[in-house]
Amino acid sequence: MSNFAFLRAEWPEVHEAATHAEAAVYPDPRTACFYARRALELAVAWAYKHDPALKLPYQDNLSALIHEPTFKQAAGDAVFSKARLITRLGNQAVHSHRPIQQQDALVAVRELFHVGYWLARSYARGERPPPELAFDASALPRTAPIPRQTAEQLRKLEADLRERDESLKALLADRTTLDEELKRLRAEVAEAKKAAAARPDTHDYSEAQTRDYFIDLLLKEAGWALDQPRDREFEVAGMPASTSLSHPDRSLSGAEGNRGFVDYVLWGDDGKPLALVEAKRTRCDPRAGQQQAKLYADCLERQFGQRPVIFYSNGYEHWLWDDARYPPRQVQGFYKQDELELLIQRRGSRRPLGQAEINPEIVERFYQTRAVRRVAEAFERDHERKALLVMATGAGKTRTVIALCDLLMRCNRAKRVLFLADRKALVTQAVNSFKQYLPDAAPVNLVTEKDVEGRVFVSTYPTMMGLIDETRDGQRRFGVGHFDLVIIDEAHRSVFQKYRAIFDYFDSLLVGLTATPKDEVDRNTYGLFDLEDGVPTDAYALEEAVRDGYLVPPKAVSVPLKFHRQGIRYDDLSE
Numbered sequence: 001m002s003n004f005a006f007l008r009a010e011w012p013e014v015h016e017a018a019t020h021a022e023a024a025v026y027p028d029p030r031t032a033c034f035y036a037r038r039a040l041e042l043a044v045a046w047a048y049k050h051d052p053a054l055k056l057p058y059q060d061n062l063s064a065l066i067h068e069p070t071f072k073q074a075a076g077d078a079v080f081s082k083a084r085l086i087t088r089l090g091n092q093a094v095h096s097h098r099p100i101q102q103q104d105a106l107v108a109v110r111e112l113f114h115v116g117y118w119l120a121r122s123y124a125r126g127e128r129p130p131p132e133l134a135f136d137a138s139a140l141p142r143t144a145p146i147p148r149q150t151a152e153q154l155r156k157l158e159a160d161l162r163e164r165d166e167s168l169k170a171l172l173a174d175r176t177t178l179d180e181e182l183k184r185l186r187a188e189v190a191e192a193k194k195a196a197a198a199r200p201d202t203h204d205y206s207e208a209q210t211r212d213y214f215i216d217l218l219l220k221e222a223g224w225a226l227d228q229p230r231d232r233e234f235e236v237a238g239m240p241a242s243t244s245l246s247h248p249d250r251s252l253s254g255a256e257g258n259r260g261f262v263d264y265v266l267w268g269d270d271g272k273p274l275a276l277v278e279a280k281r282t283r284c285d286p287r288a289g290q291q292q293a294k295l296y297a298d299c300l301e302r303q304f305g306q307r308p309v310i311f312y313s314n315g316y317e318h319w320l321w322d323d324a325r326y327p328p329r330q331v332q333g334f335y336k337q338d339e340l341e342l343l344i345q346r347r348g349s350r351r352p353l354g355q356a357e358i359n360p361e362i363v364e365r366f367y368q369t370r371a372v373r374r375v376a377e378a379f380e381r382d383h384e385r386k387a388l389l390v391m392a393t394g395a396g397k398t399r400t401v402i403a404l405c406d407l408l409m410r411c412n413r414a415k416r417v418l419f420l421a422d423r424k425a426l427v428t429q430a431v432n433s434f435k436q437y438l439p440d441a442a443p444v445n446l447v448t449e450k451d452v453e454g455r456v457f458v459s460t461y462p463t464m465m466g467l468i469d470e471t472r473d474g475q476r477r478f479g480v481g482h483f484d485l486v487i488i489d490e491a492h493r494s495v496f497q498k499y500r501a502i503f504d505y506f507d508s509l510l511v512g513l514t515a516t517p518k519d520e521v522d523r524n525t526y527g528l529f530d531l532e533d534g535v536p537t538d539a540y541a542l543e544e545a546v547r548d549g550y551l552v553p554p555k556a557v558s559v560p561l562k563f564h565r566q567g568i569r570y571d572d573l574s575e
Contacts, residue, residue, distance in 0.1 A: 001139060002015075002018075002019050002022060002139070003018075003022060003109075003113050003135055003136055003139055003140075004018040004019055004022065004112075004113065004116055006116070006117075006120055006129040006133070007116050007119070007120060009126060010120070010123075010124055010125065010126060011042075011043065011046065011116075011119065011120075013042050014039050014042045014043045014046070014116065014119070017035050017036075017038040017039035017042060018035070018036070018039040018109075018112055018113075018116060020035040020038075021033075021034075021035035021036040021038075021039060021105075021108065021109050021112060022109055022140060022141075023140075023141055024105065025102060025105040025106050025109055025140050026102055026105075026140065026141070026142050026143070027141075027143060027148070028148045029093075029100040029101060029102050029104055029105035030093045030100040030105075030148075031093075031148075032105035032108060032109060033086075033089040033090050033092065033093035033100055033104060033105055033108045034090055034093045034094060036086050036089065036090060036105075036108040036109055036111075036112045037062070037086055037087060037089070037090020037091070037093070037108075038090075039112055039116075040062065040083060040086045040087065040090070040112060040115060041062050043115060043116065043119050044062065044065050044066060044071070044083070045065075046119075047071070047074075047119065047123065048065065048071075049182075050123065050182075050185055050186055050189045051074070051123070051186075051189060051190075051193065052186060052190075053070060053074065054068070054070050054071055054074065055068060055069075055070045056068070057498075058497065058498040059465075059498070062087055063087055063469065063501075064501075066080065066083045066084065066087065067501060074122070075118060076118075077316045078114070078205040078207050078210070079114065079115055079118045079205070080316075081207075081210055081211075081214060081315060081316050082111040082112075082114050082115050082205070082210055083111075083115055084214075085107070085108070085111050085210065085213070085214055085217065086108050086111050086112055086115070088217060088221075089104055089105075089107070089108045089217075090108070091469060091471070092104075092471060092474060095470075095471060096471045096472075096473065096474050097473060098473050098474035106137065106140075107209075107213050109140070110135050110137070110206070110209075111210065113135040114135070114203075114205050114206065117129055117133060117203055117205075118203075121196055121201065121203065122192075122193055122196050123189050123192055123193060123196075124192060125188045125189065125191075125192050128196070131201070131202045131203045132203075133203070134204070135206075207315070208281065210315060211279065211281075211313075211314060211315025211316075212279070212315070214315050215264075215277065215279055215313055215315055218318075218333045218334055219264065219266075219277070219334050220474065220475075221333070221471065221474065221475055221476045222333060222334045222335060222336045222475070222476065222479050222480075223336050223337060223475050223479075224266055224334070224337075226264070228267075230265065230267065231264060231265060231266075231267070232263065232264055233261045233262070233263065234261065234262045234264075234265045235259055235260070235261055235262075236259065236260050236261070236262060236296060236299035236300060236303065237258075237259050237299060237303075238258075238298070238299045238302060239258040239259060239260040239295055239296075239299060240258065240295065241258050260295070260296060260299070262276050262277075262278070262296045262300070263276075263277055263278055263279045264276065264277035264279070265277075265300070265308070266308075266334075266337070266340065268337070268340075268341060269337075271304075272304045272305070272306040273300045273304055273306060273308040274308055274309065274337065274340040274341060274344060275308045275309040275310070275311055275334075275335065275340050276293060276296050276297060276300065276308050276309075276310060276311065277311040277312070277313060277334070278292055278293035278296065278310075278311070278312040278313070279312075279313055279314070279315070280312065280313070280314045281314065285314070285317075286312050286313050286314040286316075286317045286318070286319055287312070287319065287328070289312035289313075289314075290310075290312055290319070290321065290328065292312075293310045293311070293312045293321070294310065294321075294323065297310050297323070306344065307323075307324060307344075309321070309322050309335070309340055309343055309344070310322070310323060310328075311331075311334060317330060318330065318331050318332065318333060318334070319331065320335075320507065322343055324347050325343075325346075325347065326383060326385075327383065329385070329507070331480055331507045332480050332504060332505045332507070333479070333480045334479075334480070335479060335480065335481040335507075336475075336479040336481065336482075339479055339481035339482065340481075342415060343481075346412055346413070349412045350411060350412050350413060351410070351411040351412060352380070352411070353376040353377075353379070353380045353407060353408075353411050353413065354373075354376065354377070354380065354381075356407055356410060356411050358372050358373070358403055358406075358407055359403055359406050359407075361437070362399055362402055362403040362406060362437045362438070363396065363399050363400055363402075363403040365396065365550065367391075367395070367540040367544070367548075368395075368396055368399065368400045368403065369403075370538060371389050371391070371400050371537075371538040371540070372400060372403050372404045372407060374387075374537050374538040375387040375389070375404055375511060375537055375538070376404070376407060376408075378537055379413070379509060384530070385508075385509050385510065386509070386510045386511075386512075386528075386529040386530050386531075387509075387510070387511045387512070387529065387537040388491065388511075388512045388514070388521075388525070388526070388529040388531055388536040388537050389401075389511065389512070389513050389514075389536065389537060389538050389539075390514055390515070390516065390517070390518045390521065390536045390538070390539040390540070390541075391513065391514075391515060391539070391540045392515055392540060392541055392542040392544075392545045392551060393515040393542075394545070394550075394551050395540055395545050395550065395551065397489075397513045397515070398429070398430055398433045398489075398513075399433065399437060401419075401487050401511060401513065402433060402434060402437045402438050403437075404485075404511065405417050405438060405441065405456065405485065405487075406437075406438055408484070408485060408509075409441070409455070413484065414484035414485045414509070415455065415484055416455050416456070416457070416482060416483050416484060416485075417441070417455065417456045417457070417483060417484065417485045417486075417487065418457050418458075418459065418464070418483040418485070418486045418487065418506070418508070419434075419456065419457070419458045419459070419487045419489065420458075420459055420460070420461055420464060420486065420487065420488050420489060420499075420502070421458070421459075421460060421489040421490070422460065422461060422489070422490060422495065423460065424447055424460060426489060427445060427446075427447055427458050427459065427460055428445065430443075430458045430489070431443050431444075431445045431458045434456050434458070438456070441454065441455040441456040442454035442455055442456070443455075443456040443457075443458060444456065444457050444458065445458055445459075446458065446459035446463050446464065446467065447459060447460055447463050450463075450467065457483075461495065461498070461499040461502065464499075464502055465499060465501065465502060468501070468502065468505055478506075480505060480506060480507045481506075481507050481508075482506065483506050483508045484508055484509060485508055485509045485510075485511065486502075486503065486506055486508045486509070486510050486511070487511045487512075487513065488503070488510070488511070488512045488513065489513050490513065490514055490515070491512030491513060491514050491525060491528075491529075492514060492516065492521075492522065492525055493522045493524045493525050493528075496524075496525070496528050510529070512525070512528075512529055517541060517542070518534055518535075518536050518539045518541070519534055521534075521536070542554075
């Protein structure tokens with residue numbers, strides 16, 4: 001009997017895709033992951049269509065839908081984490097040429113079972129599945145009359161996935177057509193949801209399994225094979241006696257003091273530890289592992305003469321702590337080997353920003369050099385990681401941040417920079433400016449040169465959103481630590497609402513640029529940069545620029561514009 005029989009009555013399309021996935025786990029793992037993702041798409045789309053409490057994000061792809069805050073709140077951490085995992089495995093099945101193992105397919109289908117349980121428990125109008133319902137791996141067919149997908153068929157799968165996305169858009173568009181049938185269904189679903197919320201959810205979502213697999217997956221996407229005995233449960237000596245309580249089953253005593261076992265150690269080619277990962281239980285705040293991880297880092301440093309970067313995670317949240325430089329901060333995953341090597345190398349090679357000259361061939365105006373200095377002070381002296389510059393149009397925002405890039409690169413604070421703009425024309429302008437004032441940085445226009453390497457990458461937001469999920473042989477092209485600095489041209493709330501995933505994904509310094517007068521900048525924008533309302537990192541207003549002779553006062557000219565007469569549609573705008 002299928003693990004997904006409880007979905008058949010009310011969600012026949014989800015049930016059909018789920019049973020396809022279930023049947024393919026052993027004979028064709030790649031197809032199993034593909035159909036698990038398809039079943040998730042259908043389940044999520046159904047929820048958005050029938051639950052008005054879920055707000056549609058700006059983009060309607062699966063990743064955007066599951067990351068929308070109202071969906072995350074409705075699903076909870078456990079289900080959200082499982083949805084992310086299924087999405088990743090489904091994307092790998094279609095877009096990566098690395099082999100998909102049976103274990104990967106089994107995980108995808110097992111996680112889909114729990115997402116399906118959540119869907120039925122939350123929204124079923126008829127009989128709900130019992131809380132004790134459990135996934136039965138023994139029920140999966142060991143053989144099935146389906147051949148493994150060939151390379152040609154894999155390309156067809158990719159085309160099919162795009163078609164599924166179009167179908168998803170159409171399904172979501174239907175939500176605006178509130179016919180009587182949909183109104184009735186929504187009312188019934190609302191009652192079912194209310195009744196479900198009144199009872200505690202006692203279902204076992206197997207969160208520990210999800211945590212362990214998800215951490216492994218994130219590490220492998222960052223290029224860590226984890227195929228050596230020393231990569232996991234690495235034994236260290238010299239732990240304080242009090243720490244034995246954290247892992248009572250793994251603590252030993254001896255002449256060298258208490259011993260402990262590090263969950264993961266990420267090694268450099270020289271045999272020294274680059275980082276460690278401390279994994280805590282999913283229901284724990286990951287910061288509960290901070291002190292334990294620090295003690296492990298102390299032990300590894302004594303043994304190998306190099307202090308590793310510290311990560312601690314509960315599978316849902318991940319924190320990075322380079323305690324030789326910065327306080328802990330939340331990140332979206334783990335660093336690649338070269339990114340960790342650079343972090344450690346910089347401990348001894350960084351130059352003080354305040355002692356370095358700002359290149360006068362890039363900026364020569366006093367307010368531009370002042371802005372660069374204030375951003376540098378925020379990063380170095382105040383240990384801030386975000387800055388906002390308010391500069392009047394025509395005052396030279398792009399040249400100012402190019403001078404900042406030059407300063408950070410010369411002081412070994414930044415190796416790679418990402419500059420984001422909301423129009424292709426602005427991307428071209430920025431690339432030309434970097435070529436003129438910082439040619440050695442080899443600026444790359446990601447809109448037209450997606451496979452070129454360089455130090456400065458310039459892109460539109462949609463292009464970068466597509467590249468974030470790009471994998472090559474199972475590894476992400478752009479890791480969370482790929483860029484040291486991300487620059488946002490025309491930073492405002494709508495950009496963050498639509499593309500916040502970019503800024504959350506990269507663990508980088510962040511600089512926003514805007515020409516909006518500082519008193520008119522939305523307070524949410526200041527909050528996004530961790531700044532007090534009305535107090536940007538630096539500001540140079542139009543009135544000041546006119547007074548100083550750098551700009552002339554504007555002259556009002558009445559022009560009858562078409563969009564005033566006919567309106568404007570976002571979908572009609574160019575990138």
